[in-house]
Amino acid sequence: MPIDATLPYDDQNIFARLLRDEIPSRRVYEDDWAVAFHDIAPAAPVHILVIPRGSYVSWDDFSARASADEIAGFVRAVGHVARAQGLVEPGYRLLANTGPHGGQEVPHLHVHLFGGAPLGMMLAR
Incomplete structure (x- = not known):
C-alpha cells in the first residue's frame, strides 16, 4: 500500500531494520553513505535497491535535509x-517512488536500478 511521504520517519520500517542487520539482505555494495541489495521481488533480470544510511x-x-556530503555520497553509490x-x-x-501517487511503499528513500533486458515504456499509455 502506498505511503504518505510527508509523515515522520518510521525507524521500524523494513529498510531501517535492514540497515541495523535485523533482517537479512543480499547486499551488493555498501559504504558510509549507502547500502545496495537485490530486491526480494525483482521486476527485471537485474533489480537492485540503493538506500541511504540516513x-x-x-x-x-x-x-x-541531507548534507551535501550525504547527497554526493548517495548519488555516487x-x-x-x-x-x-x-x-x-x-x-x-x-x-x-515518492508518496501515494508515486507508489512509494516503504517510508525510507530508496532508488530502484532495473536492467538486464529491454525494459519497454516507462509508463503505460
Missing part, C-alpha cells in the same frame, strides 16, 4: 552500483 522518508525529504552490475551499457532504468 533516516530519510523520500527523495523530497533527502534533498531538503548509485552510479557505482550501476557500473559494477554492468548496467551502463546497454542501459538501465533508475526509479525513486
Whole structure:
C-alpha cells in the first residue's frame, strides 16, 4: 500500500531494520553513505535497491535535509552500483517512488536500478 511521504520517519520500517542487520539482505555494495541489495521481488533480470544510511522518508525529504556530503555520497553509490552490475551499457532504468501517487511503499528513500533486458515504456499509455 502506498505511503504518505510527508509523515515522520518510521525507524521500524523494513529498510531501517535492514540497515541495523535485523533482517537479512543480499547486499551488493555498501559504504558510509549507502547500502545496495537485490530486491526480494525483482521486476527485471537485474533489480537492485540503493538506500541511504540516513533516516530519510523520500527523495523530497533527502534533498531538503541531507548534507551535501550525504547527497554526493548517495548519488555516487548509485552510479557505482550501476557500473559494477554492468548496467551502463546497454542501459538501465533508475526509479525513486515518492508518496501515494508515486507508489512509494516503504517510508525510507530508496532508488530502484532495473536492467538486464529491454525494459519497454516507462509508463503505460
